[in-house]
Amino acid sequence: GNSVTQMEGPVTLSEEAFLTINCTYTATGYPSLFWYVQYPGEGLQLLLKATKADDKGSNKGFEATYRKETTSFHLEKGSVQVSDSAVYFCALSQGGANSKLTFGKGITLSVRP
Amino acid sequence: DTGVSQDPRHKITKRGQNVTFRCDPISEHNRLYWYRQTLGQGPEFLTYFQNEAQLEKSRLLSDRFSAERPKGSFSTLEIQRTEQGDSAMYLCASSSGRYYEQYFGPGTRLTVT
Numbered sequence: 001g002n003s004v005t006q007m008e009g010p011v012t013l014s015e016e017a018f019l020t021i022n023c024t025y026t027a028t029g030y031p032s033l034f035w036y037v038q039y040p041g042e043g044l045q046l047l048l049k050a051t052k053a054d055d056k057g058s059n060k061g062f063e064a065t066y067r068k069e070t071t072s073f074h075l076e077k078g079s080v081q082v083s084d085s086a087v088y089f090c091a092l093s094q095g096g097a098n099s100k101l102t103f104g105k106g107i108t109l110s111v112r113p
Numbered sequence: 114d115t116g117v118s119q120d121p122r123h124k125i126t127k128r129g130q131n132v133t134f135r136c137d138p139i140s141e142h143n144r145l146y147w148y149r150q151t152l153g154q155g156p157e158f159l160t161y162f163q164n165e166a167q168l169e170k171s172r173l174l175s176d177r178f179s180a181e182r183p184k185g186s187f188s189t190l191e192i193q194r195t196e197q198g199d200s201a202m203y204l205c206a207s208s209s210g211r212y213y214e215q216y217f218g219p220g221t222r223l224t225v226t
Contacts, residue, residue: 004155034214044156044204044217089155099213100146100169101206103155 002027004090006104013080014112021075021107023064023090031092033057033066033073034101038087047075047088082111115139117218119205125224126195133191134221138207145188146215147180148204149173156204162188195225 007022025033035047035057048057053068064075073090090104118137126132138145144163148156159178160170164185174180177195182188192199202222206215 032213036217043219044206046214046216049214091155093213093215095213097168099144099208100158100161101148101156101215102158105153106155 002031002092002094002102004092004102004104006090006107009107010110011107012110012112015082016079017111019075019077019080019084019109021088021090021109023073023075023104025071025073025090025092027071027092027094027102029094030068031094033064034091034093035062035064035073035075036089036091036103038089038106040086044089080109080111082113085109085111117205117207117216119203119218119221121221122219123222123224125226128197128225129194131191131193132195132223133189134203134205134223136188136190136205136218138187138205139209139216142207142209142216143185144208144213144215145182146206146208147188147190148206150202150204150220151200159190192223195223197225199223200225 003026005024032051034049036044037047048059050057050066056065062077087106089106091101120135146161147159150156162182177193180190202220204220205218208215
């Protein structure tokens with residue numbers, strides 16, 4: 001079956017540091033890949049997505065590239081802010097009749113001023 | 114605000130009681146999903162509907178759980194004879210479009226005492 005593996009957390013960074021959060025997946029075919037973010041006290045929000053190999057999703061300064069050869073979708077940001085403190089989830093969907101999302105465990109990011 | 118809404122936001126119940134949650138999707142979305150999230154974990158898929166048809170149910174969804182989506186609009190999730198292990202955040206999401214990115218509601222937090 002499908003699975004998503006995220007790096008262990010939590011992660012604590014200073015403001016303006018570079019961020020990488022690793023995500024790898026196991027799935028058949030070519031799933032769509034997503035990053036969701038959950039800010040404190042709020043619901044899950046779609047951060048970015050990529051639907052085919054070599055696609056780059058981007059939003060709010062975050063980027064992730066769909067790497068089929070390494071089955072990865074690592075999240076990066078060049079300069080984090082305190083407001084980026086949240087829980088980040090990597091997820092995949094096969095689409096079509098199998099459109100449910102399979103999530104990783106999530107990782108908590110704390111950014112210090 | 115035309116996002117996904119869920120009601121109630123919080124529910125405390127005693128073991129053995131029945132509870133029902135409601136989800137109102139984004140109005141033009143034809144797919145509706147239910148997930149369950151426990152502390153420190155990513156959301157886990159429970160079931161989903163396309164219009165009024167329930168197309169898939171997870172093995173997590175025991176016989177005590179039932180979901181409906183009459184007329185393809187709002188959905189309800191009922192848990193009968195609640196157990197302490199049912200304590201979790203219940204999330205609803207809706208989607209439409211080719212790549213099926215899902216938009217989540219704020220969730221209903223269930224506590225079974």
